[in-house]
Amino acid sequence: MKTFKNVVAIGGGELSLNERPEFDKFMASQKIPALAIENNCAVVFQNDTYKVIKSVDSANAYLIVTDNGVVKKNVINNAVFMPIKGLFRTAYACGR
Numbered sequence: 001m002k003t004f005k006n007v008v009a010i011g012g013g014e015l016s017l018n019e020r021p022e023f024d025k026f027m028a029s030q031k032i033p034a035l036a037i038e039n040n041c042a043v044v045f046q047n048d049t050y051k052v053i054k055s056v057d058s059a060n061a062y063l064i065v066t067d068n069g070v071v072k073k074n075v076i077n078n079a080v081f082m083p084i085k086g087l088f089r090t091a092y093a094c095g096r
Helices: 021-028 084-095
Strands: 008-010 034-037 041-046 049-054 061-067 070-076
Touching: 021 061, 021 070, 034 041, 041 061, 049 084
Parallel strands: 008 034
Antiparallel strands: 034 061, 041 049, 061 070
């Protein structure tokens, strides 16, 4: 199993990710991709793959990247295992 360095995972709270201005302010200062997860949602990692599981359809997981201080939140919704490598390729394509 490979390990990935410089990845931040942030759990959810009472508010959705889009209702947290303090979160955006924090993430704007970060230089690495992050996963943010709302309540009733999880990202499952197995070997070199990942998938998103939900107990409520409206819950989301996000890939967060910062590009010149602008926070970009990309919903990740794959319910089947996908390669982790592709997730981080997406992160660097979005934020760089």
